[in-house]
Amino acid sequence: QKEVEQNSGPLSVPEGAIASLNCTYSDRGSQSFFWYRQYSGKSPELIMFIYSNGDKEDGRFTAQLNKASQYVSLLIRDSQPSDSATYLCAVITGGGNKLTFGTGTQLKVEL
Amino acid sequence: GAGVSQSPSNKVTEKGKDVELRCDPISGHTALYWYRQSLGQGLEFLIYFQGNSAPDKSGLPSDRFSAERTGGSVSTLTIQRTQQEDSAVYLCASSLVSRAGFGDTQYFGPGTRLTVL
Numbered sequence: 001q002k003e004v005e006q007n008s009g010p011l012s013v014p015e016g017a018i019a020s021l022n023c024t025y026s027d028r029g030s031q032s033f034f035w036y037r038q039y040s041g042k043s044p045e046l047i048m049f050i051y052s053n054g055d056k057e058d059g060r061f062t063a064q065l066n067k068a069s070q071y072v073s074l075l076i077r078d079s080q081p082s083d084s085a086t087y088l089c090a091v092i093t094g095g096g097n098k099l100t101f102g103t104g105t106q107l108k109v110e111l
Numbered sequence: 112g113a114g115v116s117q118s119p120s121n122k123v124t125e126k127g128k129d130v131e132l133r134c135d136p137i138s139g140h141t142a143l144y145w146y147r148q149s150l151g152q153g154l155e156f157l158i159y160f161q162g163n164s165a166p167d168k169s170g171l172p173s174d175r176f177s178a179e180r181t182g183g184s185v186s187t188l189t190i191q192r193t194q195q196e197d198s199a200v201y202l203c204a205s206s207l208v209s210r211a212g213f214g215d216t217q218y219f220g221p222g223t224r225l226t227v228l
Binding site for chain 1: 142144146152153154155156159161166167169170200202204216217218219220221222
């Protein structure tokens, strides 16, 4: 079992719709969770982080964390073509400091 | 303010040569990380520095890889006797502090694309 798992996609949504990106992790002791966006040929840029169970909203983005189910998700409301990118879920695992990344979900927002 | 910078942006080398990759973190960030991203692979952790010491080197794939950090700032990742499988994008990240198990936000540099012929 991979430490952090994501559906590779591509996930296609029409412009203006809600995109839902999901991630599961195996280390039950993990406390810090991050979503990064990566455009082709570019480095990852932070979208959101979440530490506590529940929802955290920032503009069009909402991160959701359920530690009991070991599940973290990212919702993007009013999706725009500029949101088309690969979304990386990252988790601090093993009580250390390194980020363990999922392989990313490719999102395509279609006109 | 200035973000994480890396140099060179691209490096093409011949198999067997040594290469040095440089990372300049965000000013004041005490924690520095190296990752690499290979085609078709996810981002994988290589090494973590807190100040000038490296408490976690668990991701270095072989003894051909080494890294150092001086003055609590610039870091250099050195790959000796490069192999074709070393071809990847090498990414550096820094964070303000790093609390074990918790993790402060890591900000990534633009990366160095290494191609070993």
